[in-house]
Amino acid sequence: MPIVTVQVTREGSAPGRNSVTAEEKAAIIKGVSEVLLDVLKKPLESTYVVIEEVDLDNWGWGGLPTVQYRRQRVEAAKS
Amino acid sequence: MPIVTVQVTREGSAPGRNSVTAEEKAAIIKGVSEVLLDVLKKPLESTYVVIEEVDLDNWGWGGLPTVQYRRQRVEAAKS
Amino acid sequence: MPIVTVQVTREGSAPGRNSVTAEEKAAIIKGVSEVLLDVLKKPLESTYVVIEEVDLDNWGWGGLPTVQYRRQRVEAAKS
Amino acid sequence: MPIVTVQVTREGSAPGRNSVTAEEKAAIIKGVSEVLLDVLKKPLESTYVVIEEVDLDNWGWGGLPTVQYRRQRVEAAKS
Amino acid sequence: MPIVTVQVTREGSAPGRNSVTAEEKAAIIKGVSEVLLDVLKKPLESTYVVIEEVDLDNWGWGGLPTVQYRRQRVEAAKS
Amino acid sequence: MPIVTVQVTREGSAPGRNSVTAEEKAAIIKGVSEVLLDVLKKPLESTYVVIEEVDLDNWGWGGLPTVQYRRQRVEAAKS
Numbered sequence: 001m002p003i004v005t006v007q008v009t010r011e012g013s014a015p016g017r018n019s020v021t022a023e024e025k026a027a028i029i030k031g032v033s034e035v036l037l038d039v040l041k042k043p044l045e046s047t048y049v050v051i052e053e054v055d056l057d058n059w060g061w062g063g064l065p066t067v068q069y070r071r072q073r074v075e076a077a078k079s
Numbered sequence: 080m081p082i083v084t085v086q087v088t089r090e091g092s093a094p095g096r097n098s099v100t101a102e103e104k105a106a107i108i109k110g111v112s113e114v115l116l117d118v119l120k121k122p123l124e125s126t127y128v129v130i131e132e133v134d135l136d137n138w139g140w141g142g143l144p145t146v147q148y149r150r151q152r153v154e155a156a157k158s
Numbered sequence: 159m160p161i162v163t164v165q166v167t168r169e170g171s172a173p174g175r176n177s178v179t180a181e182e183k184a185a186i187i188k189g190v191s192e193v194l195l196d197v198l199k200k201p202l203e204s205t206y207v208v209i210e211e212v213d214l215d216n217w218g219w220g221g222l223p224t225v226q227y228r229r230q231r232v233e234a235a236k237s
Numbered sequence: 238m239p240i241v242t243v244q245v246t247r248e249g250s251a252p253g254r255n256s257v258t259a260e261e262k263a264a265i266i267k268g269v270s271e272v273l274l275d276v277l278k279k280p281l282e283s284t285y286v287v288i289e290e291v292d293l294d295n296w297g298w299g300g301l302p303t304v305q306y307r308r309q310r311v312e313a314a315k316s
Numbered sequence: 317m318p319i320v321t322v323q324v325t326r327e328g329s330a331p332g333r334n335s336v337t338a339e340e341k342a343a344i345i346k347g348v349s350e351v352l353l354d355v356l357k358k359p360l361e362s363t364y365v366v367i368e369e370v371d372l373d374n375w376g377w378g379g380l381p382t383v384q385y386r387r388q389r390v391e392a393a394k395s
Numbered sequence: 396m397p398i399v400t401v402q403v404t405r406e407g408s409a410p411g412r413n414s415v416t417a418e419e420k421a422a423i424i425k426g427v428s429e430v431l432l433d434v435l436k437k438p439l440e441s442t443y444v445v446i447e448e449v450d451l452d453n454w455g456w457g458g459l460p461t462v463q464y465r466r467q468r469v470e471a472a473k474s
């Protein structure tokens with residue numbers, strides 16, 4: 001009876017998108033549920049998957065909000 | 080000093096509603112806090128309750144988004 | 159399809175006990191599941207309850223580990 | 238590789254504000270990441286911080302929604 | 317920078333085992349990380365996976381501790 | 396009334412230690428509680444901190460259990 005919680009930033013996976021699409025969410029749900037079926041033999045109907053989309057401002061990495069941290073890494077890579 | 084987290088789908092409990100009402104939230108908070116008072120003698124003022132409403136698209140069950148899984152179960156029940 | 163997570167300190171509810179008993183856990187599970195049935199009409203079999211027991215050292219309150227904070231409050235109450 | 242989750246009510250820290258500001262979020266991210274660097278020597282770039290803002294209706298304390306519980310405490314303090 | 321939390325009961329996936337094996341944990345980590353790479357193009361090194369094993373006593377389903385609920389379902393299926 | 400959850404691997408911060416010490420836990424609790432006091436003016440006594448130590452086998456990074464991923468990074472850095 002697994003519970004899988006997937007936390008991702010609320011942003012698009014391609015230019016022109018600004019959130020995870022319903023199709024992508026369905027693919028994540030299917031994918032992780034099948035991992036638990038394959039590895040632990042957990043029937044699909046006993047697995048709950050909860051996707052939490054987190055605003056970019058609310059996700060920190062490297063001591064900074066994500067957008068700033070990514071910019072810093074790009075700058076560092078250039079120099 | 081318990082913390083109780085209640086995750087539910089963001090939908091109504093009756094026709095014409097599309098979310099959990101403030102009254103229902105208050106009843107959940109009261110109910111679970113009293114369970115911890117009754118069973119573990121935790122004073123009400125030491126219990127925090129956090130309700131997380133999850134969009135239907137973001138909740139997976141049976142390897143599918145919830146709406147599709149429910150439809151599948153209804154179909155199966157009919158046949 | 160609610161998920162209820164109950165976090166409590168790992169300690170007994172009465173002298174001579176040092177953890178939550180299996181009977182108390184069963185009562186918590188029954189109690190919170192019934193709250194969701196009563197308030198939101200969620201069938202019992204669709205609710206998962208996860209109880210997490212947290213060591214006292216690992217729970218902070220008032221900027222202190224719980225045991226120290228409780229002692230401080232008792233001292234304050236005496237003075 | 239710590240993960241720090243900060244749950245706070247969605248409200249302002251000063252009159253005229255009704256949410257946590259981007260600057261406050263950045264300060265929380267910086268602050269907690271530095272605590273883990275100082276205490277456990279975890280490099281900043283290995284720490285993720287997730288801030289979850291919870292609507293006041295969805296946060297319970299003292300067996301009541303937060304706004305009601307705060308009002309009750311103010312009343313009690315007056316009497 | 318996804319975070320995936322996988323909660324499962326602490327029990328074996330085959331007779332003679334009483335917990336999830338290190339190999340199974342590695343397979344879960346690999347599997348769910350690849351789902352996020354495939355679906356959202358998240359690089360493997362940006363995904364954290366946390367597996368939480370929950371004692372059977374601490375997991376409730378159907379308003380009962382899991383072991384009792386499973387027994388009840390087996391009985392119901394027989395009758 | 397913030398809740399701060401700190402998830403770290405169960406390992407020592409210096410040679411000869413194999414877990415987070417009680418002093419380190421107290422320092423984390425103090426540190427993060429003070430961040431919330433400083434930034435959001437949350438009184439210390441309204442903040443709960445929960446520290447979750449996660450076994451190394453149960454923490455994945457880069458699609459691998461942590462120990463393997465760290466070894467891989469060390470190898471890569473050498474070549």
